[in-house]
Amino acid sequence: MLLMTERRKKWTNWSGSVTATPELVKYPTTIDEIVEIVHNECVIGGKYLRMVGSSHSFTPVAASDQVLVSLDGLQGIVSMDVDQATAVVWAGTKLKLLGELLHESGLAQENLGDIDVQSIAGAISTGTHGSGHRLGSIATQVIGITVVNGLGEVMECTEQSHPDVFKALQVSLGTLGIIVQVKLRLRKSYVLSYESKRMDLSDCLTQLPGLIERNRHFEFFWFPYAEACQVKLMNETGSPISINKVSDFVNERLIENTLFGLLSGMCRLFPAVSSTISRISASSVPIMTKANYSHNIFATQRTVRFNEMEYSLPADCMTAVIREMREAMEREKFHVHFPIECRYVAADDIWLSPAYGRDSAYIAVHMYRGMPYERYFQVMEEIFLRYEGRPHWGKMHTLKAADLKKRYPMWQHFEEIREQMDPNHVFLSPYMSELLEDEPGRTEIT
Incomplete structure (x- = not known):
C-alpha cells in the first residue's frame, strides 16, 4: 500500500515556538506501514524518526529534520x-x-x-x-x-x-x-457539575486543605499583580444536565478567548499595561455553574496562543512556591498578564512521570505568543527547582539529562529499557539526545 509522503515541508508546533523541516513526513494508516517506515527509513536508511500527534507540545519533543511520522491516520x-x-x-x-x-x-x-x-x-x-x-x-x-x-x-x-x-x-x-x-x-459515563467562582488568593491558600479534600477536581488560577483568583470545582453529580449555551458562548468564546485575545494583543504592543490587564482579567472571572457529561466538562476552548512552562512539585509545597513566585514578580516587575494555573495530581509508579512516587502540585506559567518569556520563565524555573521540581515533558524547561536523572529514581532503569527497545537510537533526535544522554550524540545506525 502506498504511504502518503511529503518532502521538505515546514512543520511548526501549536504555539510557534518550535519549527522543523523534515526530509520526509509519513502518514501511515496501518501497523504494517509503520513497521515498513522504521525498517526502510531508519534501520536501513540510517535516519532518525520522531512522531507527531497534534503538535501541542511546547518543546521540540516531536520535531524532526529527518523523518516525521504523523499519527493522524490512526484514529478511532x-x-x-x-x-x-x-x-x-x-x-x-x-x-x-x-x-x-x-x-x-x-x-x-x-x-x-x-x-x-x-x-x-x-x-x-x-x-x-x-x-x-x-x-x-x-x-x-x-x-x-x-x-x-x-x-x-x-x-x-x-x-x-x-x-x-x-x-x-x-x-x-x-x-x-x-x-x-x-x-x-x-x-x-458520568455527569460532572462545574463551578467557577472568584476568591482572594490569600483566602484560597488558607482554605487549600478543604478545597482539595472536598472536591473530586479542584484547580485555581491566580493573576499576577491581582488579589482575586479563579477557583474551578468539579464533582460527580446525579443531577440532570444543565447548560446555558448563551452563557457558555459569552464566557468561553467572547470573554476568555475573543476579548482576552484582544487584551493580549494590547499587552504585546504596550507591555507596561500587562499588570493592569491582569487585574482587569481577575475582576472578570466568570461566576457560573453547569453540569454535563464528563468529556464535555473537562476541556475548554483555547484560541489565544501562548508559550507555557509547567512543573510538578511535592503537593505540600504549593503555598510556599506561590509566595516566592509573587515576591519575584513584585521584585522583577515582569510584563505578564496570563494567569498561573495550579492543580493537584495523585502519585503514580510510572518511571518518567513527573508525579512518580509523590502526590504532586502542578504549577504552570504562560506568556502570550510574541511577548518575551525567557527571563520570566527562568526566574520561575529557579524557584521550582529549589522545591525538587520536575518539568512537564511537553512544556518549556531548560533541564538536560545530567540534572533530570537526579530527579527520577528510575532513570537508569528507563535507560536500560530504552537500549533494549531502540539499540540504534532511531528515535533520538538531537533534542531528545540532549534530554536523555549525558553525552549527547546519536549513535550511528550500522
Whole structure:
C-alpha cells in the first residue's frame, strides 16, 4: 500500500515556538506501514524518526529534520468491552473524538486535562494530566500498549506480560518506539457539575486543605499583580444536565478567548499595561455553574496562543512556591498578564512521570505568543527547582539529562529499557539526545 509522503515541508508546533523541516513526513494508516517506515527509513536508511500527534507540545519533543511520522491516520476505536469497561484505541485518536466515541457506548475516561485536541499517544507519552488529588495522569489509565520498537518489531505490552517495558512505555517521550494502539481502563459515563467562582488568593491558600479534600477536581488560577483568583470545582453529580449555551458562548468564546485575545494583543504592543490587564482579567472571572457529561466538562476552548512552562512539585509545597513566585514578580516587575494555573495530581509508579512516587502540585506559567518569556520563565524555573521540581515533558524547561536523572529514581532503569527497545537510537533526535544522554550524540545506525 502506498504511504502518503511529503518532502521538505515546514512543520511548526501549536504555539510557534518550535519549527522543523523534515526530509520526509509519513502518514501511515496501518501497523504494517509503520513497521515498513522504521525498517526502510531508519534501520536501513540510517535516519532518525520522531512522531507527531497534534503538535501541542511546547518543546521540540516531536520535531524532526529527518523523518516525521504523523499519527493522524490512526484514529478511532479498535475494540471495546463495555462490560469490563475497557477499550483498545488507535494511538492517533484525538481526545475530543475519543470522548465522543466512548460516550456513544456509555463509557468515559476517569480524568482528562483542560485541552482535548491532543492524541492519546501524545498525551500519555508526555505525562499530560488533569486535576484531582486522588486521580493520576492520563497515562495511569493505560493497561496495554502496542508499539513498534526501534528494530521494527511489533510488541504488545501489559504490566503482566512485560512489567518493566510497560512502566517505561507509559511515559516514554516516544523514545522506545512508535505507539500504535493503547488499551484503556475506563468507567461508565458520568455527569460532572462545574463551578467557577472568584476568591482572594490569600483566602484560597488558607482554605487549600478543604478545597482539595472536598472536591473530586479542584484547580485555581491566580493573576499576577491581582488579589482575586479563579477557583474551578468539579464533582460527580446525579443531577440532570444543565447548560446555558448563551452563557457558555459569552464566557468561553467572547470573554476568555475573543476579548482576552484582544487584551493580549494590547499587552504585546504596550507591555507596561500587562499588570493592569491582569487585574482587569481577575475582576472578570466568570461566576457560573453547569453540569454535563464528563468529556464535555473537562476541556475548554483555547484560541489565544501562548508559550507555557509547567512543573510538578511535592503537593505540600504549593503555598510556599506561590509566595516566592509573587515576591519575584513584585521584585522583577515582569510584563505578564496570563494567569498561573495550579492543580493537584495523585502519585503514580510510572518511571518518567513527573508525579512518580509523590502526590504532586502542578504549577504552570504562560506568556502570550510574541511577548518575551525567557527571563520570566527562568526566574520561575529557579524557584521550582529549589522545591525538587520536575518539568512537564511537553512544556518549556531548560533541564538536560545530567540534572533530570537526579530527579527520577528510575532513570537508569528507563535507560536500560530504552537500549533494549531502540539499540540504534532511531528515535533520538538531537533534542531528545540532549534530554536523555549525558553525552549527547546519536549513535550511528550500522
